[in-house]
Each structure stands twice: as structure tokens, then as C-alpha cells.
Amino acid sequence: MILDDIRQYLRPGLAQTTFCAGCGHGLILGALLRAIDAEKLDMSKTVFVSGIGCAAWIPSPHIDADTLHTLHGRAVAYATGVKLANPELTVIVVSGDGDLSSIGGNHLIHAARRGVDLTVLCANNQIYGMTGGQTACTTPLGAFTSTAPKGNVHRPFDLVELVRAAGSAYAARWPVSRPIEMTRAIRHALQRPGFSMVECISPCPTHYGRMNKQGSIREIHAAMDQNCITPDQAAELTRAERLQRIVVGEWIDE
Amino acid sequence: MSPSSATDTAKVDAPAQPTSRFVMGNVACAEGALAVGCRFFAGYPITPSSEVMTTMANRLPEEGGVFVQMEDEIASISALLGASWTGAKAMTATSGPGFSLMMEGFGYGAFTETPLVVVNIQRAGPCTGQATHIGSGDVLQVRYGSHGDILPIALSPWSVQEMYDLTIRAFNLAERYRVPVFLMSDEGVGHLRESVVYHSDFTVTNRLRGGPQDEPFDTVEPDGVPPMPRFGDGAKLLVTGSTHDGRGFRRIDHPDVHDRLVRRLVDKLEHQTDDIVRVERYHLEDAEVAVIAYGFTARAAWAAVERLRERGVRAGLLRLQTLWPFPAREIAALGSTVKRLLMPELNLGQLVLPARAATHTEVVSLTQVNGLAISPTTIMERLEAIR
Amino acid sequence: MSESQARSHWQLRFGGMGGQGVVVLGDTIALAGALSGWHAAGSTSYGAQARGGASKSDVVLSRDPIDFPHVEQPDALVLISQEAYDVYTADEPRPPLVIVDSFVVHPTELGPTVRQVEVNATQLAIDTLDNRQGSNFIMMGAFLASTGILTVEEVDAAIEQKMQTRWWELNKRALRAGFEAVRPRSAIT
Ligand SMILES: Cc1ncc(C[n+]2csc(CCOP(=O)(O)OP(=O)(O)O)c2C)c(N)n1
Ligand code: SF4
Ligand SMILES: [Mg+2]
Numbered sequence: 001m002i003l004d005d006i007r008q009y010l011r012p013g014l015a016q017t018t019f020c021a022g023c024g025h026g027l028i029l030g031a032l033l034r035a036i037d038a039e040k041l042d043m044s045k046t047v048f049v050s051g052i053g054c055a056a057w058i059p060s061p062h063i064d065a066d067t068l069h070t071l072h073g074r075a076v077a078y079a080t081g082v083k084l085a086n087p088e089l090t091v092i093v094v095s096g097d098g099d100l101s102s103i104g105g106n107h108l109i110h111a112a113r114r115g116v117d118l119t120v121l122c123a124n125n126q127i128y129g130m131t132g133g134q135t136a137c138t139t140p141l142g143a144f145t146s147t148a149p150k151g152n153v154h155r156p157f158d159l160v161e162l163v164r165a166a167g168s169a170y171a172a173r174w175p176v177s178r179p180i181e182m183t184r185a186i187r188h189a190l191q192r193p194g195f196s197m198v199e200c201i202s203p204c205p206t207h208y209g210r211m212n213k214q215g216s217i218r219e220i221h222a223a224m225d226q227n228c229i230t231p232d233q234a235a236e237l238t239r240a241e242r243l244q245r246i247v248v249g250e251w252i253d254e
Numbered sequence: 255m256s257p258s259s260a261t262d263t264a265k266v267d268a269p270a271q272p273t274s275r276f277v278m279g280n281v282a283c284a285e286g287a288l289a290v291g292c293r294f295f296a297g298y299p300i301t302p303s304s305e306v307m308t309t310m311a312n313r314l315p316e317e318g319g320v321f322v323q324m325e326d327e328i329a330s331i332s333a334l335l336g337a338s339w340t341g342a343k344a345m346t347a348t349s350g351p352g353f354s355l356m357m358e359g360f361g362y363g364a365f366t367e368t369p370l371v372v373v374n375i376q377r378a379g380p381c382t383g384q385a386t387h388i389g390s391g392d393v394l395q396v397r398y399g400s401h402g403d404i405l406p407i408a409l410s411p412w413s414v415q416e417m418y419d420l421t422i423r424a425f426n427l428a429e430r431y432r433v434p435v436f437l438m439s440d441e442g443v444g445h446l447r448e449s450v451v452y453h454s455d456f457t458v459t460n461r462l463r464g465g466p467q468d469e470p471f472d473t474v475e476p477d478g479v480p481p482m483p484r485f486g487d488g489a490k491l492l493v494t495g496s497t498h499d500g501r502g503f504r505r506i507d508h509p510d511v512h513d514r515l516v517r518r519l520v521d522k523l524e525h526q527t528d529d530i531v532r533v534e535r536y537h538l539e540d541a542e543v544a545v546i547a548y549g550f551t552a553r554a555a556w557a558a559v560e561r562l563r564e565r566g567v568r569a570g571l572l573r574l575q576t577l578w579p580f581p582a583r584e585i586a587a588l589g590s591t592v593k594r595l596l597m598p599e600l601n602l603g604q605l606v607l608p609a610r611a612a613t614h615t616e617v618v619s620l621t622q623v624n625g626l627a628i629s630p631t632t633i634m635e636r637l638e639a640i641r
Numbered sequence: 642m643s644e645s646q647a648r649s650h651w652q653l654r655f656g657g658m659g660g661q662g663v664v665v666l667g668d669t670i671a672l673a674g675a676l677s678g679w680h681a682a683g684s685t686s687y688g689a690q691a692r693g694g695a696s697k698s699d700v701v702l703s704r705d706p707i708d709f710p711h712v713e714q715p716d717a718l719v720l721i722s723q724e725a726y727d728v729y730t731a732d733e734p735r736p737p738l739v740i741v742d743s744f745v746v747h748p749t750e751l752g753p754t755v756r757q758v759e760v761n762a763t764q765l766a767i768d769t770l771d772n773r774q775g776s777n778f779i780m781m782g783a784f785l786a787s788t789g790i791l792t793v794e795e796v797d798a799a800i801e802q803k804m805q806t807r808w809w810e811l812n813k814r815a816l817r818a819g820f821e822a823v824r825p826r827s828a829i830t
Binding site for chain 2: 010036044045047060061065066067068069070071072074077078079080082083084085086088089094106107110
Binding site: 627 | 668671672675676679680682683684685707708709710711713
């Protein structure tokens with residue numbers, strides 16, 4: 001799983017990640033470290049901030065750098081403090097959809113509004129993985145979760161639209177089945193001053209996959225890939241239709 | 255003696271000194287923070303604490319610091335916790351509702367040993383209560399409000415001079431013990447205007463950074479304070495609010511690691527009460543009854559005791575400048591010399607509980623929760639009645 | 642006046658409508674006291690009262706360190722709105738000295754223990770200063786003349802320390818106008 005090109009960025013002594021087999025979060029770690037490698041970031045001047053959840057364990061303890069594993073929902077607010085107090089540090093937030101956009105949604109939009117120079121990776125598995133598969137604010141309509149046994153009745157957030165409306169300088173969305181594009185988007189996010197977010201669509205086979213009968217991890221990746229559409233294609237759809245698809249690409253705001 | 259901190263009693267008595275100013279307690283608090291090196295402030299407006307924030311908004315950039323108004327109090331305490339790990343001395347100021355919102359963050363600060371200062375200008379709660387009026391209903395919340403076992407350091411100023419001096423002390427204690435320190439003031443002191451000397455007659459404590467051989471989250475002694483490296487220095491820190499070992503690795507299924515950590519974090523303060531706890535004694539040498547008081551209420555208690563003394567009543571005052579760790583030893587000693595104790599509080603009797611646990615002498619509780627300061631007359635009458 | 646100067650403890654209350662400037666009056670007298678060797682403490686009423694209705698600024702001046710810094714029983718009231726007059730003169734025991742701007746306050750009979758000083762401060766400000774805003778410091782001057790607590794020059798020092806330069810001239814002139822307006826009367830009583 002762990003490839004030699006990024007081993008140098010991993011904290012020594014860790015045998016493996018604690019993610020379930022097939023979890024997309026490990027792939028996000030890989031994409032992030034490859035982007036960091038390509039950008040030649042000085043790891044002694046880079047701080048990784050995360051909240052609470054499976055996704056929050058992507059940087060902590062895996063990445064061999066300063067890591068700040070905070071409280072559920074608060075990663076962006078902590079990161080704001082780190083970045084403002086020492087602007088020389090590169091500050092990267094990696095956390096889950098529930099963490100960043102539900103309990104922490106207010107911090108997310110306000111950081112985007114302020115234009116704090118942060119790069120935020122939202123590992124969106126459309127569910128609360130760590131606590132046992134409850135509905136998130138990103139769960140698609142009709143999807144089954146442990147708190148929506150008859151299917152989710154509430155519309156999900158479009159996180160890219162959300163942070164763009166709040167003033168983000170850069171936003172992108174890719175699923176883990178497109179690692180090259182995802183890595184490139186993370187590089188662009190790192191290059192871009194101001195607030196950037198990359199939404200990384202990540203499967204949770206253990207909960208979401210099981211409850212929605214998504215099949216094997218290969219099937220999940222294939223379905224995820226087929227569900228991707230471009231912004232142009234999305235423009236032809238209604239809002240409700242769009243929310244059932246994965247609109248991929250990058251959105252740059254001046 | 256005019257009311258002043260135990261460290262510096264002389265200066266306030268000369269109000270016309272060139273460095274003496276006449277300001278509000280909240281302003282003196284901000285100036286104390288700046289004097290001791292606070293360089294980060296994050297906050298959210300709330301009466302009656304806002305003047306701390308507005309003063310910081312004006313003054314902090316002048317001193318090369320960072321001021322940020324956050325989206326709420328949870329964000330404020332979070333930003334402080336992040337800023338502190340970059341090495342900055344950080345502070346926020348709030349009042350009841352905001353203080354409640356910060357509770358989870360206080361636990362994070364205690365558990366990760368992150369120094370910072372939180373100023374609570376208490377108002378009349380519960381809930382939104384009486385936003386512009388005095389109260390001191392948060393003195394147990396600061397001790398027990400965040401889940402799990404943590405022991406905070408909480409200080410209680412009673413004058414504008416102490417808003418300056420104890421803010422300085424709060425930072426020094428935070429740095430010395432690597433903990434959040436609470437300045438538990440109240441509307442009476444925060445909005446009081448008095449003369450204050452912005453003196454520089456104090457030592458500045460800075461956290462130890464340690465070296466590569468040190469563990470940032472444990473010490474050899476079971477009650478020690480580990481050194482604290484900062485982000486960006488190559489320490490590759492693992493900071494987490496989950497149970498962690500000395501290097502910061504999560505150890506969420508290890509009973510012994512959890513036990514040691516929880517106990518060390520309490521013991522590192524509990525075993526240092528000589529350094530942390532401070533009280534002031536007025537007319538206690540021959541007192542037959544005494545008042546135990548803190549914050550603005552202690553001013554009324556002082557007046558009451560002085561007036562009773564003029565009438566020949568042998569009354570005295572024990573003024574608590576440290577609320578937590580609780581001055582139990584000082585109260586026990588006092589209890590053994592007086593007939594009865596009186597504890598006036600702007601709540602329904604909060605610190606009277608640990609006071610009663612500290613002494614066999616009866617501690618009478620005088621409570622007032624109408625948003626008004628307790629008057630000297632009220633305390634005098636009760637003292638007369640119980641002596 | 643000799644009695645006034647001998648006095649070692651004063652509790653003062655400035656009352657008016659929210660936004661009328663009573664806080665400035667209280668702060669100025671407290672600062673003047675502090676600069677002149679008194680111990681001083683000031684506090685103001687906030688909140689609903691700060692947005693209209695009666696608002697007050699309390700000052701304690703003492704030759705000794707001030708134990709309790711709030712006003713318990715005012716020795717003098719300076720009132721610049723009818724509502725403040727109605728509210729604060731109703732307190733028992735009645736304050737011994739009440740100074741009002743008679744342009745806006747219509748005093749009632751408060752009994753033999755209360756000395757009421759009426760100054761038509763707003764009218765005086767319009768007539769002699771050509772600026773209605775001078776009325777507050779006219780009241781301050783009247784207060785100084787009625788109590789002898791501080792000199793006009795001592796209050797000048799506080800004005801200079803506290804206020805922007807553009808207000809100095811107006812307020813110092815107002816102070817003197819108010820002082821002169823009351824001095825003869827206070828000498829007789
Ligand atoms: C204040 C608070 N509420 C609830 C929790 C419990 N909790 C832990 S993780 C989590 C959800 C995490 O979901 P997400 O951020 O989407 O991460 P994932 O596990 O799906 O990767 C919740 C609700 C908590 N730790 N703190
Ligand atoms: S529960 Fe889901 S999100 Fe969490 S590690 Fe397992 S697969 Fe990944
Ligand atoms: Mg999730």
C-alpha cells in the first residue's frame with residue numbers, strides 16, 4: 001500500500017494505517033504526499049491540522065511533520081490561529097465531511113470569507129464513518145445510513161458551491177478513483193494564496209458501501225468514476241439531478 | 255493599603271505618579287496582557303467583556319501582534335490553541351454564554367498542555383440572563399464545566415490595578431505550568447474605573463522549549479511539566495486531544511497511559527499550591543468573625559469589615575486572589591481561629607461548598623443573584639447577626 | 642467652602658439620558674480627582690439604560706484608599722434630564738445637594754434637607770458659548786462652585802488629558818461660565 005516515493009514523508013515506526021480495507025482515506029494521504037513532494041514543501045515548516053473522525057487520522061500520526069489533531073469540527077478554526085500567528089508556516093487542513101461541513105461548517109465558510117491562506121482537504125465519504133455510518137450533511141438524497149434507515153430525506157450540501165459563495169480563492173473536486181487529477185488539484189490548491197479547498201470524494205465501504213449495497217471496492221470505484229461529470233455537463237442538469245452526480249473539476253476565483 | 259496585587263502593593267498608593275492612569279478594568283487587563291508579551295488575541299464580542307477586545311484590536315497591531323475577530327467563541331478558543339503551538343502567548347476575553355461555548359476547548363488546552371489565558375468578565379447568568387449586570391455564577395463552571403477530570407488555575411482580581419497585575423500573573427502561570435489560566439473577573443471590576451500603574455516591575459515567565467531528548471507530553475516525575483516545542487522548529491509534533499503517550503502518539507486503549515496522564519495533569523498543579531494559591535488577609539490577627547470573599551464582592555466585604563472595626567467589632571477578611579486550586583489550607587487555618595465565617599457570593603452559594611469542606615467552623619452563605627453588587631451594609635448586617 | 646475642603650470622602654452621581662454625556666462628566670471629575678491626589682473610582686450604568694432612559698455615572702473621591710468603589714448614598718447629584726431627576730431624587734435618604742439644568746429639569750420640592758441648585762445651563766450655553774453642547778461642562782462648573790471639591794484648573798488638567806484638543810477651549814469656557822453662574826449664590830447659602 002505504501003509506496004517508496006512517499007515513504008520519506010511518513011512518520012517512522014508506523015507499520016500501516018488504521019483505515020478499513022478499501023477505505024478511500026489512504027488514497028487521499030497518497031495524493032496529498034505526492035502533491036507535497038512535487039511542490040517540494042519544507043516539511044519542517046508545514047503544519048497539518050485535522051478534526052475528529054476517520055479522515056482526521058489521515059495526517060495524524062501518519063505524516064512526519066507537525067500535526068495538530070484537534071476537536072470535532074474545529075480544525076479550520078485552529079488552523080486559522082496557527083496561520084495568523086505564524087504566517088511563515090504552510091498550513092494544511094485534512095478532515096472529514098462531517099467534521100468540516102456539519103459541526104465545523106461555520107468555521108469553514110468564515111475562513112473562506114476571511115481568505116486565510118489555508119489549504120483544506122475535505123475527505124468526503126458522504127457519511128459519518130468513525131461513529132458508525134450516520135447521516136452527514138453530504139449524504140445523497142435517498143441513501144441509507146444508520147440514522148436514515150428508510151433513506152435520507154434531506155438535500156446534501158454542494159461543498160464547492162458553498163466555499164465559493166463564501167469567497168474561496170480555489171476549489172476543486174475529484175474522487176479517489178482519479179488520483180492523478182486529485183494530486184494535481186492539491187498542488188494547485190497549495191500554490192494558490194488565500195483559502196483553497198479540495199473536496200476528495202472517498203468511499204467508506206464499511207458503512208456507506210455496506211448499507212447501500214455498493215458491492216466490492218472495484219465496483220465502488222467503477223461506479224464512482226462513471227458518476228463523474230464535467231461542469232459543462234452539469235449545467236444541463238437540474239439542481240436535484242446534479243446533486244446525485246460528482247461534478248469534477250476546479251473552480252478558480254480571483 | 256489600597257487594593258492591589260500581592261506582588262506589588264506600593265505603587266497604587268501614589269495616584270498622581272506620572273505613569274498612573276485612570277482607566278476601566280477591562281482596558282487595564284488588555285494592557286497587562288500586552289506588557290507580559292501577549293501577541294495573539296481572538297475573540298467574539300460579548301458584554302461586559304468587549305472593552306478587552308476593542309482595546310486589543312487597537313493596541314495589539316501596534317505591538318506587532320495579531321488580532322482576529324472570530325465567528326464565535328468556539329472558534330476563538332480554537333484559534334488560541336492553534337496560535338499557542340506556534341509559540342505565541344495568546345488570550346481571549348468573554349462572558350457567561352461565550353464561556354459556556356468554550357468548555358470543550360478548555361479541556362483540549364488542559365489535556366494537550368497548551369498555555370493560554372481566558373478572561374471571563376462574569377455577568378448575571380444563567381443563560382443570557384442580565385447581560386450588563388454583575389454576577390459570579392461561573393466559579394464552579396470553570397472548575398467542573400469541561401468533561402473529565404481537569405484542574406484549572408483561576409484568578410480573581412478585585413481592582414483595576416489587579417486587572418493589570420493578575421493578567422500578567424495569569425500569563426506567567428500559563429507559561430510556567432503549560433495550562434490554560436482563567437482570569438475570573440466580573441462586571442463590577444471589569445467596568446470599574448480606577449487609577450492604575452502600568453508598571454514593568456515584574457518578571458516574565460516563558461515556556462521551556464526543550465530539546466530533542468525531551469518528550470513534549472510527559473516527564474520523568476509523575477507531576478512534572480514537560481517542555482513545549484513549537485510548530486515550525488522541526489520537532490514534528492504530534493498534538494492530540496486523545497489520550498497520548500509522551501511523544502504524542504494516540505494511546506486510546508491503554509489504561510495505564512490514560513491513568514498516568516490524567517493524574518499527572520492534575521498533580522502538576524495540585525502539588526504546586528504554594529506557588530499558585532494567593533490570598534490577602536485583613537484584620538484577621540484578632541478577628542472573631544471573618545468574611546471570605548473574592549472579586550468585586552471582596553471590596554464590599556473590605557468596606558464592611560473596616561466599618562465594623564470602627565464600631566469595635568472584631569471582624570476580618572480573607573480575600574481569595576486564587577480561586578482554583580482552591581485555598582483550602584488557608585481557610586482551614588482561618589477556621590481554627592474564628593468563631594464563624596461568612597461567604598458572600600453573587601451566586602446561590604458556589605465556593606462556599608469547597609470552603610465548608612475545608613474547615614469544621616461554620617461557614618454561613620450569603621447569596622445574592624439580582625444582578626446588583628452586594629453592598630457593604632448587607633455584609634455588615636449579616637456579620638453582626640452571626641458573630 | 643472650608644467645610645467642603647475638609648471633607649475626605651465624596652460620593653457623586655451624574656444622571657441624564659443615555660447618550661447625553663454623563664459618562665464624560667463622571668470620568669472627567671474622577672480623573673481630575675485622581676490627578677489632584679485623591680483616590681478615585683468611577684462606574685457607569687450600562688445596557689438598556691445606555692440606550693435612553695435614565696443613565697448615570699457614579700464617582701467616589703476619597704482621601705483614603707477606596708474600599709467599596711460604588712456610590713451607596715450620593716453626597717451630590719448633578720442631573721441633566723427630567724427622567725434622571727425623577728428617578729435619582731426619589732432615593733432615600735434624600736441627597737443633600739442636587740444640581741440641575743433648569744432648562745430641561747423642573748425641580749419639585751424635596752424638603753428642607755436638600756439644597757437644590759438650579760442652573761439654566763442649556764440656555765447659558767446657547768447664549769454665551771453659542772454651542773448647546775457646552776451645557777454639560779457648565780453643569781460641571783456649577784458643581785465645582787457648589788461643592789468646592791476641586792478647582793477649575795484641576796478639571797482643566799483632566800480635560801487636557803482625556804479629550805481631543807478641539808474640545809478643550811469650549812469645555813474650559815463652559816466650566817468657567819458655570820462656575821461664575823453659581824458662585825454668588827453658593828457664597829450666600
Ligand atoms: C463534539 C463532538 N460530537 C460528536 C463527536 C463524535 N464524532 C466523532 S467522529 C464523528 C463524525 C466524523 O465524520 P467525518 O468528519 O465525516 O469523518 P469520517 O469518519 O467519515 O471520515 C463524530 C460525530 C465528537 N467527537 N465530538
Ligand atoms: S469506517 Fe469508513 S471511513 Fe472509517 S476507516 Fe473504515 S472505511 Fe474508512
Ligand atoms: Mg465522513
